Amino acid sequence: MADSERLSAPGCWAACTNFSRTRKGILLFAEIILCLVILICFSASTPGYSSLSVIEMILAAIFFVVYMCDLHTKIPFINWPWSDFFRTLIAAILYLITSIVVLVERGNHSKIVAGVLGLIATCLFGYDAYVTFPVRQPRHTAAPTDPADGPV
Template sequence: MADSQHTSAPHCWTTCNNFLCTQKGSLLFAEIILCLVILTLFSASTAGYSSLSVIELIFASIFFVVYMCDLHTKIQFIYWPWSDFFQALIVAILYLITSIVVLVERGNRSRIIAGALGLIATGLFGYDASVTFPLT
C-alpha cells in the first residue's frame, strides 16, 4: 500500500507538468495566475469588483483539474468543449465590462492596475474562447 502511494505523487507531478506544456494547460495556468493577481489588487483597493476574479479563479481551476486528470473523457454527460468555450467567452465579456467601469471611475493605483490587467485578461480569455471553439 505504501509503495502505491509513493509512486502516485511523481505520476501526478509528471501529469501536471505534461499538461502545463500544452497550449490549453498554459492558457488555464495563465488565467489562474492573472485572476489571482487581479483579485489581490481589487482586495487591496476598496473596490467591490473582486467577485468576478474569485468565481473565475474557481472555474479556471476546475477546468485545469478536469483537463489535467483527463476527466473530460470520463465524464460524458457534460460536453466540455462547449462548456469551456462559453465560460471563456462570458468571462471575457464580463472582464471587459468590469475593466472599463473600473478605469472610468478612477480610483487608487491598485484599482487602476487591476482594471488594466482586466483588459489583458479580456484578451487572454477571448483568445482562449477562440481556440476552444468546438468545430464539430
C-alpha cells in the same frame, strides 16, 4: 500501501507537468495567476469588484484539474469543449465590462492597475475562447479504404 502511493505520485506529477506544457494548460495557468493578481489589486482598492476574479479563478482551476486528470474523458455527459468555450467567452465579456467601469470611475493606483489587468484578462480569455471554439477543432475523418479490398 506506501509503495503504491509512492508509485502513483510520480504518475500524478507527470500528468500535471505534461498538461502544464500544452497550450491549454498554459492558458489555464495564466488565467489562474492573472485572476489572482487582479483579485489582490481589487481587494486593495475596491472589494466589490473582486467576486468576478474569485469566480473565474475557481472555474479556471476546476477546468485545469479536469483536463489535467483526464476527467473530461471519464465524464462524458458534460460537453467539456462547449462548457469551456462559454466559460471563457462570458469571462472575457465580464472582464471587459468590469475593466471599463473601473477605469472610467478612476480611483487609486491599485484600482487602475486592476482595470488594466482586467483588459489583459479580456484578451487572454478571448484568445482562450477563440482557441477552444469547438467548431474550429479538427474532426475525426474516416480512414481511407482501398476499393480493391472489397467486391468490385
